[in-house]
Amino acid sequence: MKVQDTQISEENEVQIAIELRDLVKSFGGVAAVNGVSLSIPQGTFYGIIGPNGSGKTTLVDCISGIVRDYQGSVLFDGTDITGWPIHKISQLGLLRTFQTSRLFGPMSTLSNVMIAAPDQAGEKFFQAVFGRWRAAQEGPLAKARELLASYGLSGREDAYAAELSGGQRRLLELARLSIMHPRAVLLDEPFAGVSPVQRAQLTRRLRGLKDDGITVVMIEHRLELVEQLCDRIGVMAEGKIIAEGCMDDLRTDKDVLSAYLGSVGHDEARM
Numbered sequence: 001m002k003v004q005d006t007q008i009s010e011e012n013e014v015q016i017a018i019e020l021r022d023l024v025k026s027f028g029g030v031a032a033v034n035g036v037s038l039s040i041p042q043g044t045f046y047g048i049i050g051p052n053g054s055g056k057t058t059l060v061d062c063i064s065g066i067v068r069d070y071q072g073s074v075l076f077d078g079t080d081i082t083g084w085p086i087h088k089i090s091q092l093g094l095l096r097t098f099q100t101s102r103l104f105g106p107m108s109t110l111s112n113v114m115i116a117a118p119d120q121a122g123e124k125f126f127q128a129v130f131g132r133w134r135a136a137q138e139g140p141l142a143k144a145r146e147l148l149a150s151y152g153l154s155g156r157e158d159a160y161a162a163e164l165s166g167g168q169r170r171l172l173e174l175a176r177l178s179i180m181h182p183r184a185v186l187l188d189e190p191f192a193g194v195s196p197v198q199r200a201q202l203t204r205r206l207r208g209l210k211d212d213g214i215t216v217v218m219i220e221h222r223l224e225l226v227e228q229l230c231d232r233i234g235v236m237a238e239g240k241i242i243a244e245g246c247m248d249d250l251r252t253d254k255d256v257l258s259a260y261l262g263s264v265g266h267d268e269a270r271m
């Protein structure tokens with residue numbers, strides 16, 4: 001029996017993509033993140049839910065290097081990235097989107113994706129921006145077009161990003177992320193401003209990320225979307241992860257219920 005146990009545990013050995021140890025980030029006297037420890041296995045679609053102001057965005061800011069003056073440590077695929085700046089973290093393949101979209105408004109939809117493609121340095125960068133394509137660009141160009149089509153944006157290639165609807169901007173942001181071949185993505189409310197029709201498309205694309213083996217961490221309010229997409233969910237309240245599990249586990253968790261009723265206290269909080 002013992003031998004069999006060992007074989008099973010070796011086969012099931014999981015690699016941890018994102019690991020947080022005792023993360024604390026305060027603004028003035030207020031701890032926005034107040035002692036978070038978390039292990040997210042590679043390939044997991046991990047949801048973060050919790051009331052407004054519970055520290056979800058700050059947590060993702062720490063992981064992605066937007067906020068660097070926190071206590072505790074952050075590891076990505078086994079590398080200690082504590083305090084690293086966002087550009088260095090991006091180079092390891094850990095990418096993020098923001099709660100409000102950040103695109104180059106005065107550039108076309110296609111150019112927004114093209115400039116994110118790897119190996120677009122120097123002269124190539126300007127060719128991409130100004131649309132003077134050479135043979136060398138055909139690879140990334142075809143890839144960008146294919147990607148835009150898969151995100152339902154092929155008819156909008158030449159539109160300025162600023163002209164797109166809120167939902168189209170969200171889809172464009174994800175297309176831009178995808179061309180960078182991420183190993184993990186952090187998405188801060190990716191469904192904000194997305195219409196019901198586009199919601200289905202976005203849901204499909206997010207599932208596609210997971211199918212490609214990419215680890216996804218998604219902050220989202222709407223529990224039905226979280227339930228559809230996430231393998232595992234962490235509930236934040238007052239800077240702490242107060243519960244973790246699948247949606248079925250959480251539905252009956254009294255700490256979670258009280259957090260959503262706004263009455264959870266630190267004494268009740270558990271990791």
Ligand code: ADP
Nearest residue numbers: 027030032050051052053054055056057058059
């Ligand atoms: P969530 O994303 O869960 O709504 P946030 O991480 O945005 O929560 O915020 C958590 C807490 O930290 C809130 O009380 C918020 O006011 C505070 N906070 C976030 N960012 C800043 C900042 N740059 N300066 C001061 N306080 C901040």
Ligand code: MG
Nearest residue numbers: 056057058099
């Ligand atoms: Mg937020």
